[in-house]
Amino acid sequence: MTAAAETVDTVKRGRFLRSIVGRPLTIAILLYVVVVCLVAVFAPLLAPYDPTAPDLRNTMSGPSAAHWLGTDSLGRDLLSRLMFGARYTLLGSLQAVLTVLVVGVPIGLFAGYVGGWADRVTSWVIDILLAIPGLVMLLIVHTAFGGNQTAAMITLGILGAPGMARVVRGATLSVRNELYISAARVSGLTTGHVIVHHVLPRVIGPIIVRLSLFVGVALLVETGLGYLGFGAQPPTPSWGNMVGDASTAVALQPWMLVPSGAAIAVTILAFGLLGDSIRDATTERVRRPGRVARRPRTTGAATRGAGFTVAGPAEPAAGSLLRVSDLTVTVGDEEGNAVKVVEEVSLRIEPGETVGLVGESGCGKSITGKAILGLLPQGGEVTGGSVVFDGTDLTKLTAKQMRGMRGAEIALISQEPIASLDPVFTVGAQIGEVIRRHEKLSAKAVTARAIDLLTAVNLRDPEQVLKRYPHQLSGGMAQRVAIAMALAGRPRLLIADEPTTALDVTVQADILALLRTLQRDTGMAILLISHDWGVIADLCQRAYVMYAGHVVETARTLQLFDQPRHPYSLGLLECTPGRGEPGNLLPAIRGTVPDPKHWPHGCHFAPRCRLATQECATGPVPLFEPVSGHLSRCLHHDLMTREENVHA
């Protein structure tokens, strides 16, 4: 295990180094840093003049052939002074940086790895040190130690250590709980060994980032002290006292400010950029490609008891409320490429109807719902098809017209009820704002309407609820509040995106009952997005089954349950606990939903399908209509009528 852990570390480190070195800007910066350091070290060999030799006939000359960067008020060569000054300034900064490293890193490792009291005590000390006015403290040290810059720079390092310790502590905390660290500990390695060989390599990234930022701070402070006259004493040059020299000649030769200022700024900038690019490299290492699912969900999670009550049949009337035709949606991936996540999806909803949209996580259900409302995430785009609501194509509306539709005609409730409410405003403030957006009412009337709405969603004591903040509500209460806000504009269509997924089982039934009652009373249509067949069966007259961006089957709910005509629908139904047989393992569909970047060429479900033949992979599969109103995107839909074939 230890060997394995070490291999993991080495591999990660190797990739990390490659990702740093693979950037041209980073290479340029590293080159600059190396050159500056070399110049400082070899200044006596490289400098064209003696940095302290005055030439009173040639003072404040400005750049010339003899003096590339000009001369100062005593006629000393500025280039030579800059080269020699780098020694003093960089050495001072190095002292502070080393102190931060030596003091900050062990404290952070200790606090993060040991935890408990050690963590609390160090956190408190860190808080105290962070509140000390640093520069004044440095000046006191400088005074107390008789103008010794090393003492001042070490103090700067001590004052900077808490920041480093905090970063290391955070990184260590997150590494400490990883499996391979626990394994190394259990296998009897000493704490010291584990920290040095397993923890340290993983937190080295944040350390380098913090350090390179601190180099900037150290340079600023060192040159600041030098400027004030507390660093290198004349005639010894430092970048800071060169700015000080220049300040006395601002009126006569402002050019003198340029060489020292530019050297300071470019060097600080270089270390800042270096820190940024190392941070980018480390975060890239952590970020995983592909779409990240919000919450892990199992196929057909067991949420409802056995035995479904299928909603009574209701024949769809003519004149659809919503008709989505051939809708195609792309989203941007990390590299900014457009990735198709919904492909030629068509669905319709009649007035007052409840329609289900069912499928596993990551198959495009929520994106379809958001696309109808024009609320795709950053980088998302409808690239084809239409969304016709009551005769209006929503994809052709301006942003302002679309905003007019939202809430007033089509409303949304989402799956994380508490997260869907603004945490810093009270329920009353939020619901009030939504009410005022729909109708002009007096303050008193707004409150009355808010209380009406909260009463309509069966919240007890609505006056009290108005005064609460979202974090003071239970999940069920928050979802009722969210539903009340959705109802405020008296919409004709409600898109309910997994409205019960995040709730306790007992609360789920209440919310579903509430939705059914509200629909009966208001006559609004509902598009219910869910992965849960129980919820679909409970509420929906018809349902669409989605898989990997496609609608693969649609029918009346009753038909879907009795006679599914797509192997995916059947698979989903089979892994619903209500259908299982006592004593047998609950079946699961093997494999996972493919990443949108890697959809198969033919039938998207083919790789996971027990009925798949070569034919399935050759090209896109159209929708078949074996029975009127029952569509299936399966070449073998006819086989599905004899279920035993599927089980073979």
Next chain:
Amino acid sequence: MARFVLRRLALSLPLLFIVPFLTFVMVALAPGDAARTILGEDFTPAAYEALRHELGLDRPLLVRYGSWLADALQGDLGKSPITGLGVTDEIASRVWVTVSLVVATTLVAALIGIGLGVLSSIRQNRLARLVDVVSLVGFSLPSFWVGLVLVALFSVALGIFPATGYVPLDVSPNQWALALVLPVAALSFHALAAIAKQTRDAMLDVLSRDYITSLRAHGISERSIVLKHALRNAAIPVSTVVGLLFIGLLDGTVLVESVFAMPGLGGLVVDATFAHDMPVLQGVVVTFTLAVIVINLIVDIAYGWFNPKARLQ
């Protein structure tokens, strides 16, 4: 809320005792003392001992700290052995210069920084890059150097603003404002850049949250979403950063007051450092520490005000 603030205050109040104690320890550890500074190069051991006794330097460290603390708690920060002036009076006569500078800088940096951050969070691409560039440049340019360049440009070359000095507000509000323009510009550069970047990051984070999508789904206007909901939520992390930067500005005043020859606490610190004037340095440290505690308190109150979770705990 009150408990939250009190708990935070209990954590920071010890600073008022710890920081001066640390300076006492450092002064005691270091070679040389005020007596030697006053006497200069030539002195007899007897005269030196006599002066040490007169200044109270021959007493043990804890005794000196105790008597200093007892006086300080009554508002008496001692007397400068160099100038003979009372430290409390000296600080009182200069504190408003520094307060003007720091408060004006914070306001300017916060207003422009938050504005720039909000703008770049809703109009991405070019403006977002601009904020990146501004924050890098702000991070790299030393405030004292920016101050000198501003002097070269706006005082020497163009003659628009005074190069040095300070005019009290009650003497002439106009000249007070004019004298503050360049120092505030020099000092706010760094803070402005940091606030802009932090605001942008916080806004982008908030704008990707579920409740923003929900608000849009309710048809709430973008204006209200950005300026009311997102900004109010982003204010929670931003207020913390503004507080930290304010503390950093106290350090910045030492340099910038020097550049512009302003008679504030920063200038006092520099003079006292040259003169090895410990009581004055000690007094300024206490004043700055007090300022840090007050700022932290204001930040905590702002944090609770913006964040009902902290307030209602």
